[in-house]
Amino acid sequence: MASKNSQLLTYIEDTRKIIASDLEEEELQNILYSLDRVTADLNLNKLSIHSVAYDVEVVQSFYSLLGDQKILDDNYQLQFYDLSKLLRQKQQSPHSACLILQKLESEDVKQTLYELPDQQIITVGRKPGSDVCLPNYYTYVSGQHLEIKCYGSENNSSNYLWKVHSSAQCRNGTYINGEQLLGERVLRSGDRIVLGSDSPSSKSPELVFQSIDNSSDKYELKKSVDCDILFFVTDTQLEALNGIGELLSLLTNASVIEFFLVILPSKSSENISVSRYPDRSIELKELKNCLLTLNEKQLGLIKIQRCLAKTILVIDQASEFIQCQQKILQQGIENIEKRQSSKSQKKSGLDINLLIKIINDQKVDFLRSVDAIVQQSKQDLLDDSLAESISYKLQLLIDELEICIVKQKGKQYLELRPRATELDVNDFLVTVCKQELLDWANEEWTKICKQYVNSGLEGLVRTANITLQAVLTANDSEPSLKFRDQVEIEESFQDPLRRINCKIEYQEDPIWTYFIKKIRGFVFQIMGALFLLSFLGLSRSAVIKAINKQVSSSPFLLILVITMLVWLLHKLWKSYQTNKLLEKHKATEKLRQELRTYYQKIIKNRFVDKVVQKLDVTLKNEMSKFDRYIKSALEIASQSSSEVEAAPVDPKVYLKDCQTKAVKLERKIRDLQKVKDKIQRLHANLQSPAGGRVNSIEVAPKNWIGS
Structure with a gap:
């Protein structure tokens, strides 16, 4: 031996x-x-016996049934483990890591924990979709700032390594514990990472890396089955059924010589069951003899x-650990080979300045064409002969305003009001103009990005990428570029505007006054006709008496006269209504014309010009982003070449x-x-x-x- x-x-x-x-x-x-x-x-010179159970008293009862406790202590190391505690530890993540965003005293921002996902490459930055997506107000942080690589084994979580390096799109650099990150570096728990600057600020956040290794729990879990003889002791059949499967899973890759299932009902020796799992059952007496006579x-x-x-x-x-190191080293070899291949594929004598000039010429042509198209679209927007122009739509809105009669302080006014809204006319018209111009600006911006001049900005980027293929190979990681979705024009409508009066004093003539005026006119006409008759030699009184006599003597003529009087009254009433509407129309048309003149002027000289200016500023900002994109792409190519040259x-x-x-x-x-x-x-x-x-x-x- x-x-x-x-x-x-x-x-x-x-x-x-x-x-x-x-x-x-x-x-x-x-x-x-x-x-x-x-x-x-x-x-x-002792064997180890571990007893696993839900209750320590059950184990103590089992030991008392085995025999002389002194003999057991002399020949064996006895230890108890709580199965419920072991199972809780098993459910915990054996190894995980996180980044903790630190809070500055001057910031009203909560400390945030970002758990690192279980994947090989983890991205950190402000770009939506990053694994660790930081808020946009950290302006020193790039869209994709860092990449963290996780190396490890699926079967052994203790082999995890976390390595970090700056992404190709990183503009302002990264600092770990005050030192600038150059190349790749292994992260240790407690490392302080500042993005974009050497010290944390409101624009450059500080992240603390924490590697959470439950090594003590993991060690306790392994130690429970690290023995010569293992007993699972329980007092019920149900606990045996529930616990045996979980305990067997803990025995994977363990070195236990013997494993026994002991069921001790009522904590007594009656009906005790001892099973050498999974072969057969044995008697308690046989087990005692074996343990005490070894x-x-x-x-x-x-x-x-x-x-x-x-x-x-x-x-x-x-x-397994060496294989993990092998994998990391192999990836490094592949990267070196790719960089060497990339360098050999670069065209010799390439003039970078010539590429920049070509791209700039494409950009200038694009901007010139877009400016001409937007100016034409602006003219169409103000042309009231077009049904889709804002000027024509404004006229329709003003014509559709409702006429209301209101009384204030004993006077009567005509007032214009929009239908189906509580807003007054001025607020209503400004709101409609704002929405129409917002829709127009966003539509124009979409066309600038996707349609104008060979597929817009996106087409310009594609054309630039084709040009950049001379320096960017398939092995290089191209930077990403995403343009904004819409134009912000809210500030174009924030200036206080003069409010046009939409109310005018209006007084209708009473109906009896109107009737008197009309009847008086009729009387004058009749008197004129009678005067004409007297001029012809006829007596006015004789004519009146003759007519009166004929009407009074003939019922038919009487009815005819009455009918004519009723018809005349009806005509007077209709004439009165028409005259009233005409007077109201004249008064409101004056108000409408003032609104048309004012808001046409406001739209043309203020709103549309400001929106077009905002559209122009937005386009310039996006073109600046495009310039940075081109610069970043050229830096990637330069960096790829310099990394190969900087090798030891x-x-x-x-x-x-x-x-x-x-x-x-x-x-x-x-x-x-x-x-x-x-x-x-x-x-x-x-x-x-x-x-x-x-x-x-x-x-x-x-x-x-x-x-």
Whole structure:
């Protein structure tokens, strides 16, 4: 047995030498610590028994049934673990990270936590859609400012590494703990990252990186199944059914020699059930004899068997960590090769100034054409002969204003009011003009971005990209450019305007006054006719008497006269109504004409000019953004070239050095596999009939577990 122990110690030392050279990561310390634990367990002359249960009293009752407590303490290390606590720890994230946005004393902004998602590349910036999207008022932060790369293993969360580098679109740089970020850097928990400046401000935020590693909980979880014999003790069948599946999942990659399910109803020895999971049930008496009569040879065999299994697990963990390093190194090799390929594909003797001139000429032609188109659209907007012009629509609105008669202080007024709204005429007309001009401005802006002059601004960007292909290859990351969706013209309507009077004093003639005037006219006409008759030699009194006599003597003529009088009264009434409407129309038309004249002048000389100016300013701002876009694209090409040139000594030498490191890592993996094969052969010899199994008849007593 001593020779077996010596062989295993030799293999452990070989493993230590393989992983110790050229590796200086934190994970290395964890692997070496695990090897030290294996060595300590191998030299310990006791077996470890761990009891997992929902209730410590159930475990104590079970221990009391096993026999002499002193014998158990002399031969075994006994330890209890609360299963409910273990399951809570299992549900926690074993390893996560976050960025914490710090609050300045001068800012009314809450401290914000951004959890980093579980993906390989994480973007940080103000651009919508970034994984960590910062508020827009941090103007020193670029749309895509940082990229954080997460390297790790799906099976072992402790291998996570977080590396950060500035994005190609980053304009103002990044500072970590006061030092400017150049190239790529590994983040450590507590690192303070300032974006856009060397010190935090209202425009450059400070982020604190926190790597949340629940290592203590994770260690406690692993330690619960790191033993020679494991008991799951419960007092109900239901707890056994609920807990056995969860506990078995904790045993994955564990090195437990024996696992028992113990059901202890009512905390007594009656009907106690002991199962060597998953093979068979045994008697409590048989279990007691096995535990209390274990000799030194059996102890040694059990101990070395478990240490062999634990060493294999540590080697697998080391291999996985080295494979992760291999992956990172391989990505670095690929980046160097891409940059070298990019440099070789660049056209020799390329004149960058010539490219800039071509793009600027395209921009000038675009602006000149857009200006002419917008001016024509402005003229159409003010041409009242066009049905879609704002001048024509304004006339229709004024014509549709409702006429109301109001009385104030004993006087009667005619007033114009808009229909179906509580606004007065001036507010109503300004609101309508504002909305019409807003729609026109946004429509024009959409056409500027997408239609005018060969697909607008977007077409200009596409044309510029085609020109830039001379310096940007497929390996370069092109900057992104997004234009604003609409034009802000609210400030064009904020100046206080003079309000036009929409009310005029109006007094109607009473109906009886109008009738008297008309009847008097009729009387004068009749008197004139009678005077004409007297001039012809006829007596006026004789004519009147003759007419009166005829009418009074003939009912028909009487009815005819009465009918004529009624008809005349009706005509007078209709004439009165028409005259009243005509007078009202004259009064309101005066008000409408004043409104038309004033608002046509306001639209032409103030509103439309200001909106066009705002449209022009917006276009200039977006063209400035376009200029920065072109500059950024050229900087990317320049940076790609300079990165290759800045490689240590020579890109070829640096690439060869990376490839040499990759070969060393591959050799380490092979050496670890060789050691693992030797340990597995040793483990197989222990389990063979010649070597003797721990639970076989040749080694253990006849009543030993599993015999």
